[in-house]
Amino acid sequence: MKRELALFQKLTTEFLTKEIDEPVITPLQAESLWKDINISLQSEGVSEEEFEKILRDVVLNTPRTATNKFFNQLFGGRNPKATLGDLLAVILNNSMYTYKVAGPQVGIEIEIINRVCEIINYPKQSGGTITSGGSVSNLIAMLMARDKASPEVRYKSFQEKLIGYTSEASHYSIKKNAAICGVGTEQIRKIAIDEKGLLIPEALEEAIQKDITNNQKPFFINATAGTTVLGAFDPVEEIIKIAKKYNIWVHVDGAYCGSVIFSNKYKHLINGLEKADSFNFNAHKMIGTPLTCSVLVTRDKKYLYDSLSMEADYLYQTDGDDFNLGKTSLQCGRRNNALKFWTLWKSVGTKGLETIVDNQFMLADVARDYLKNHPNYTFYSYDESVSVCFNYKNIPADKLCTLLYEYAELVIGCGTFRENTFIRLVTVNPANYKEDIIDLFKTIENFVEKKKNLL
Numbered sequence: 001m002k003r004e005l006a007l008f009q010k011l012t013t014e015f016l017t018k019e020i021d022e023p024v025i026t027p028l029q030a031e032s033l034w035k036d037i038n039i040s041l042q043s044e045g046v047s048e049e050e051f052e053k054i055l056r057d058v059v060l061n062t063p064r065t066a067t068n069k070f071f072n073q074l075f076g077g078r079n080p081k082a083t084l085g086d087l088l089a090v091i092l093n094n095s096m097y098t099y100k101v102a103g104p105q106v107g108i109e110i111e112i113i114n115r116v117c118e119i120i121n122y123p124k125q126s127g128g129t130i131t132s133g134g135s136v137s138n139l140i141a142m143l144m145a146r147d148k149a150s151p152e153v154r155y156k157s158f159q160e161k162l163i164g165y166t167s168e169a170s171h172y173s174i175k176k177n178a179a180i181c182g183v184g185t186e187q188i189r190k191i192a193i194d195e196k197g198l199l200i201p202e203a204l205e206e207a208i209q210k211d212i213t214n215n216q217k218p219f220f221i222n223a224t225a226g227t228t229v230l231g232a233f234d235p236v237e238e239i240i241k242i243a244k245k246y247n248i249w250v251h252v253d254g255a256y257c258g259s260v261i262f263s264n265k266y267k268h269l270i271n272g273l274e275k276a277d278s279f280n281f282n283a284h285k286m287i288g289t290p291l292t293c294s295v296l297v298t299r300d301k302k303y304l305y306d307s308l309s310m311e312a313d314y315l316y317q318t319d320g321d322d323f324n325l326g327k328t329s330l331q332c333g334r335r336n337n338a339l340k341f342w343t344l345w346k347s348v349g350t351k352g353l354e355t356i357v358d359n360q361f362m363l364a365d366v367a368r369d370y371l372k373n374h375p376n377y378t379f380y381s382y383d384e385s386v387s388v389c390f391n392y393k394n395i396p397a398d399k400l401c402t403l404l405y406e407y408a409e410l411v412i413g414c415g416t417f418r419e420n421t422f423i424r425l426v427t428v429n430p431a432n433y434k435e436d437i438i439d440l441f442k443t444i445e446n447f448v449e450k451k452k453n454l455l
């Protein structure tokens, strides 16, 4: 292993230097990838020298997601303490299903869950699990809601049709999960949104009443804390009021921006969260742990057990259910995604997490100020959001984003809201400074000037 660790050190040192000199790589063409890099697998292994050379090719040609030029998805940066935690998780290679196999790692996951439940004022019987991502957290939330509304589904399949509700601007995983857990995509009502992308509570209640009149059974409402495109926060408090009236499970999907729970300044964006049946946030998005780490919590952990626990003599042989996390997990073998969040949290404290979150909003404010003061930009998004959407000189956003990527200038994507397609800047890299945001706009402006002929 020593040789591999030395190689790891060598390659990562090279990579980290390259990242600074060349933050955006010129992408290899997907069609010629097998020609450009020797990634094909053969019956014979390769020599150590060949192995190192190929691995270097792979590493140095991989898109660089930790740099100050990467804004494409809802994650970015590389927190050193969190990265250390993740590297240790690989070396330790535990599976989180039992205390016997994971020991203190189990305690670390429980500690994260407990602190999160405490921060959002969940009651004593609350609990949770760390999942591989927001989509899976949303799936477990839907499963809990399904099994609460129709407990017989687990044993005899569906005896009645269930209906779920989510806004038109919510993440696609809500619909996909309805397919996965047998509810059916057509049983998900897409509720209208207002001009800021927020679910309209009156439209939600109207849809619920209509379904009840038609003898359908509402079982699940998803409220989004940070919609994928605009970063908007649904009115959780009002949604919960409606849900209580009709006894429907409310899940708050905070995969993108649920980390506002750590900020005294921004936690009001999910007022009422303590009354939601379940909630998740991705530490790998706003907080900046390496992929992936999604924290899912529920007000009553009984529902996690009801939906996910199964007996297995060959697995659960020591310790109680509280320490055998496989009983509340979708998977059997499960990677340790807790340690990286814990190493970060332990090192900076809850106050440090608050600083990270507040800094992301501060960077978004910097971007909004810039856009408002530069008339060549059209501005589409709203305050108190870490998604800042805009167009430059009316250039089609998809074309500009693709060219910026192909010419290795910037990695940024576009989004659509109603009839507008725009560039979506997300301020989710905890390592970024104000200068990085200004630099992004300058990069776009200089590129457009330089490549006028292409646009």
Ligand SMILES: Cc1ncc(COP(=O)(O)O)c(C=O)c1O
Pocket: 074, 132, 133, 134, 135, 136, 138, 170, 171, 173, 224, 226, 227, 228, 253, 254, 255, 256, 282, 292, 294
């Ligand atoms: C609002 C929202 N929910 C869920 C997800 C899915 O999270 P993941 O990519 O971790 O599955 C995303 C991802 O962008 C999201 O924006």
